[in-house]
Structures are given as structure tokens and as C-alpha cells.
Amino acid sequence: MKDKIILAVSAHEDDLEFGCSGTISKWVKEGASAYYLILTDGSRGSDIKGTKKDDLIKTRAKEEENAAKILGVKEVFFGNFKDGELKDSSEVREKIVRTIRTIKPDIVITMDPEILYNAEFGYINHPDHIEAGRATIFSVFPYSRNLMSFTTLLKEGLEPHKVKDLYLITFDRKKLNTFIDISETIELKTEALKQHKSQYDNFKELKSNIIMMSKMIGKESKKYKYAEAFIKIQIRD
Numbered sequence: 001m002k003d004k005i006i007l008a009v010s011a012h013e014d015d016l017e018f019g020c021s022g023t024i025s026k027w028v029k030e031g032a033s034a035y036y037l038i039l040t041d042g043s044r045g046s047d048i049k050g051t052k053k054d055d056l057i058k059t060r061a062k063e064e065e066n067a068a069k070i071l072g073v074k075e076v077f078f079g080n081f082k083d084g085e086l087k088d089s090s091e092v093r094e095k096i097v098r099t100i101r102t103i104k105p106d107i108v109i110t111m112d113p114e115i116l117y118n119a120e121f122g123y124i125n126h127p128d129h130i131e132a133g134r135a136t137i138f139s140v141f142p143y144s145r146n147l148m149s150f151t152t153l154l155k156e157g158l159e160p161h162k163v164k165d166l167y168l169i170t171f172d173r174k175k176l177n178t179f180i181d182i183s184e185t186i187e188l189k190t191e192a193l194k195q196h197k198s199q200y201d202n203f204k205e206l207k208s209n210i211i212m213m214s215k216m217i218g219k220e221s222k223k224y225k226y227a228e229a230f231i232k233i234q235i236r237d
């Protein structure tokens, strides 16, 4: 992973800590440079009455900056689109394409947009996650590499860029094709999640769930004690 550039794109602060922070910190340790793009402002992420949106936006951005620091992420970009209303639109795609053309990643990580629910885990996906995944996939292909798309970016000197590999964070066990060993970075993953104080009541419980999940994926890999899993797409030229 030496000298590789990685961009992880999600809807909300904390999504990437749950989905891929063990992998990100492992790759950073191996010499990669990692960047985050958080598309929404996180302004609906509270169940506490009387919470002010502006305060929450600032708190959550700070929590993400702290988590990124622990993982060795170089910079966090924020889209500041409205939380809960994200759409796979031209505006959102332009933000992602702008980021891709600026940092020129070899690898992009995002969320699998095909997950609507998972009955086994009693999970219904957040619509922002689906929109973020779709917008990122289409930004990787074709828009980032296409000369005739987003020509205003070209005028700013942001040349087309070809991303080589796309990794999707997914709940669909049947589609997984890549396991990453996070045995040496599981502590960093839980430590990064701990920074998102506005998002949990009981960190002990959260930590044990994360460890249990990582162990389960590790078992599935048949190789690693703790793992994260992805759908990896190597993009053809």
C-alpha cells in the first residue's frame, strides 16, 4: 500500500469508522495516504430534545476530525449537504468528482447502495447511505475520468482521473469478495469510534458489538482473527 492514495466517501460522520476504519488505519500504517469525504452535515444525528442544529454540525465535524487523527487520515472534506435529504444529484456528484480529481486516489471506498434492509441483523438502511453509495459509484465511473463531464472543474485545472479499485462496504454476505485483516488495528477502530460521543450512550456495549462483528467477519475469512469485508471492483480501462 506504499504511496497509494485512498478516498473514503460516506453520508455521515461515523459511517466510515463502522465500515472501514480498521482497513484505513492498516493501509496508512503500510504507507498509504487516506482522505475522507463526508457528504452530509450530520445535522439530524441526535435524539436529544433541544439540540441546536448548528451546534450538532460543529460537534460532529470535530468528532470526525478527532477520529481521523487517530486513524492517520490526512484530511477530512465535508460536503455539508443536508442530513437526511441527500440525493444522488449532479451537485453531489460534482463535489465527489472535485475531490477525486483533487487528490487523485488509486482506491475509493464507499457504501453498497443496493442494501435496503437486512432481516438477519434487523437493519433498515439509511436513505443517505444508499444515495451516497450511488453518487460515489457514478462519480468514480464515468464522471471523474470523463473529459466532457463537469467541464467547469477542468477550467479550474482539475483534470480527469481514473480510479483503479472501488471497495464497497456491505451487509450482503453473498457479494463479499475481499477480506482485510484488521487484527492489528481493531484497537484504533474502536478508539476512533469512541470519538463520536454524540452518537452513543454506552461505549462499552458499542465496543463489544464492534469486536464481535469484526470477529465474525474474521471467522468468515477463514484467515484472520478480526477482519473487515468488502466487495472489491477492479475497474477496467
Ligand SMILES: [Zn+2]
Residues within 6 Å of the ligand: 011, 012, 015, 126, 129
Ligand atoms: Zn450513517
